[in-house]
Amino acid sequence: MHEHPHDHDGHSHGHSDPHPGVRPDADDTLSYYQVMEIAVRELLIEKGVLSADAIRREVEKMDARSPALGAQVIARAWIDPAFKAKLLERGNDALVDLGLERGPYRLVVVENTADVHNVVVCTLCSCYPRWLLGLPPDWYKSRNYRSRVVREPRAVLREFGLDLSERVTVRVHDSTANMRYLVLPARPAGTERWGEQQLAAVVTRDCMIGVAVPTASS
Amino acid sequence: MSAAATAAAVAARFRPGDRVKVRWADVPGHIRTPWYIRGHTGVIERLCGAYPNPEELAYTRSGLPAQPLYRVRFAQSQVWPDYVGSRADTIDVEIYQHWLDPA
Known part of the structure; x- marks a missing residue:
């Protein structure tokens, strides 16, 4: 054990603290x-x-669950319009069609388009579609992400390398209760002739949380 | 949701498109209504079903009758006075019916 209760490196705000009263992450001590x-x-x-x-x-x-399961769902939605419609309407039922776990929570799939970008957070804790994406990344559970992405999503997305035009509406989804969220990214340009496997390979975890978008080159 | 929970559900008061105001209350316990959204007005995006009340479940009670749960959509520019972004930007939050009043 080290003795730096205030040394929560990686989570300093870099400017005068805009969230007084927000406790620092306590992931370096036994709470x-x-x-x-x-x-x-x-x-x-x-x-x-x-x-x-x-x-x-x-x-x-x-630990055996990984974002590859979610990527498989997204790739299918990109090539099969009927599956996509069902995924948006009745997410859990669509998962069963693919032979995946229905999951313990109701799945809400939100679709990115040319005009709308979706991003997911759980401000209260770390709710996440674990049966589809595996364990959430550490940053998803950090107080920094959880407190900031609701009030300055565009700035947070820029830190992830995603600079969105003002013409794109940003929708933040706070996963506060019984729903779990999956972002359906827009199919990247230049992938028209790709097969399902190749498409799934460009769908990363971050794309399905909404802090990144897939590209044909990734 | 179990059949028992469905049978013992409070009737849904709101429909998609209805304007609602989140109650402002500072109460102890396992509250799933985030502090930042209390007192704000939004629009019902969808009804998500009815679920046992987590404020009761947390204390090992049944949570019945189940409370209707909604996704409520708020305009970011109204939630945060200093919001930087498009006027069209939104935040959707899941809120139980007993935290909502008609607006």
Whole structure:
């Protein structure tokens, strides 16, 4: 353990703090709730309710999920208009059609067009379509992203390298309750002759959160 | 959502397009209505179904009757007075019916 409770590097704002009262991320120390999780886990194992092996297997299952699942969904939507319509209307049912998990939450798919760009956040915690994208990236859980992308999304997107025209409407989706969100990016120009696999390869995790857009060269 | 939750759901008061105002309340507990959106007026984007109230679930109660949940769309320029961007930019937030009043 190191003794720098205020040294939360990577999350300094670089200018006078615009969010007074916002606590820094506490991912470098064992927090109260982390200690509690360990204590509860050890008790459950001790009492024979769960086994360490069962927990490890669940973690393994979680780690096996990756954004490749989501990319497969997006690529199919790009080549199959009927699938796309269903994905936008009844997201979970569309996943089942592809042989994927329906998922524990209702999926809301939001479509990027020439006029609209969507970006997803969970300001309250870190809600994320994990069954489709795997674990969220650390920045998605950071207080910096969560507090800033709702009030200055264009500035945050520029930091990700995405500079949007004023003619494009930016829609932020705050995942505060029972919905989980997937951004359906616009199909990049120059991919008209591509097959499904090749298309899926350019759909990155960030494109499906909405902080990036796919390109034919990526 | 379970059949039991559907049966024990509060009737939906709002429809897509309705203008609603988020209650301003400073209450303790497991609240899923973000602070920044309290007191703001928006438009119902869609009804998402009815779900057991998380404010009750957090304390191991049933959360029934289930509360209708909406996606409510707000104009960014109205939520943040110093917002930099297009007047058309929006923020959509999931809000339970008991946090909404007609506007």
